[in-house]
Amino acid sequence: xQQGEEDPQALSIQEGENATMNCSxxxxxxxxxxxxxxxxxxxxxxxxxxSNEREKHSGRLRVTLDTSKKSSSLLITASRxxxxxxxxxxxxNGNDMRFGAGTRLTVKx
Amino acid sequence: DAGITQSPRHKVTETGTPVTLRCHxxxxxxxxxxxxQDPGHGLRLIHYSxxxxxxxxxxxxxxxxxxxxxxxxxxxxLESATSSQTSVYFCAISEGDRTYGYTFGSGTRLTVV
Numbered sequence: 278x279q280q281g282e283e284d285p286q287a288l289s290i291q292e293g294e295n296a297t298m299n300c301s302x303x304x305x306x307x308x309x310x311x312x313x314x315x316x317x318x319x320x321x322x323x324x325x326x327x328s329n330e331r332e333k334h335s336g337r338l339r340v341t342l343d344t345s346k347k348s349s350s351l352l353i354t355a356s357r358x359x360x361x362x363x364x365x366x367x368x369x370n371g372n373d374m375r376f377g378a379g380t381r382l383t384v385k386x
Numbered sequence: 387d388a389g390i391t392q393s394p395r396h397k398v399t400e401t402g403t404p405v406t407l408r409c410h411x412x413x414x415x416x417x418x419x420x421x422x423q424d425p426g427h428g429l430r431l432i433h434y435s436x437x438x439x440x441x442x443x444x445x446x447x448x449x450x451x452x453x454x455x456x457x458x459x460x461x462x463x464l465e466s467a468t469s470s471q472t473s474v475y476f477c478a479i480s481e482g483d484r485t486y487g488y489t490f491g492s493g494t495r496l497t498v499v
Binding site for chain 2: 281310312317318319320321322325365367373374375376377378379
């Protein structure tokens with residue numbers, strides 16, 4: 278069964294706008310990770326945030342984690358057409374990693 | 387993806403036939419995983435390995451077996467393929483503590499007719 282669930286399932290924005298995706302999960306975690314998947318390709322690791330961290334940045338990516346609400350968000354600032362992809366959150370509980378069903382992001386030029 | 391390759395990339399097979407998918411890594415990572423990806427389900431873990439000849443089941447292991455005789459190779463076998471096993475299969479590798487996340491292969495698209 279999935280651990281993380283992304284919201285929304287699909288998101289369409291204009292180039293230059295910010296994109297925000299959310300992830301909710303059900304059990305305690307060690308860390309939460311975000312991945313990107315371009316069509317027909319494997320997943321690519323973007324960023325990891327540990328359970329004792331609240332916010333993390335990497336380039337145009339900003340991830341927040343609220344363990345009290347069991348939720349995380351991924352913000353992509355100043356989006357580009359090349360950001361068009363599916364984005365997945367994955368929760369690591371120390372034993373294994375569970376993936377959500379993903380958010381499909383479309384960035385229109 | 388650098389350091390991990392899957393073969394074949396595409397395969398069509400008939401119901402009831404055995405099928406073996408191969409994952410090969412050059413990173414010398416201890417952990418290897420097989421996932422399947424289906425619309426609406428995200429990725430689901432089939433089996434994983436934490437060393438040569440050390441494997442364990444994931445959440446959707448029925449109908450699948452794995453083998454790891456060398457650090458670099460992890461094989462997934464569908465013992466008798468069924469249409470419900472039509473999916474995209476991904477192999478992933480990680481260092482022990484998964485601090486840097488998983489590195490995924492490019493996937494194998496399997497169609498069972």
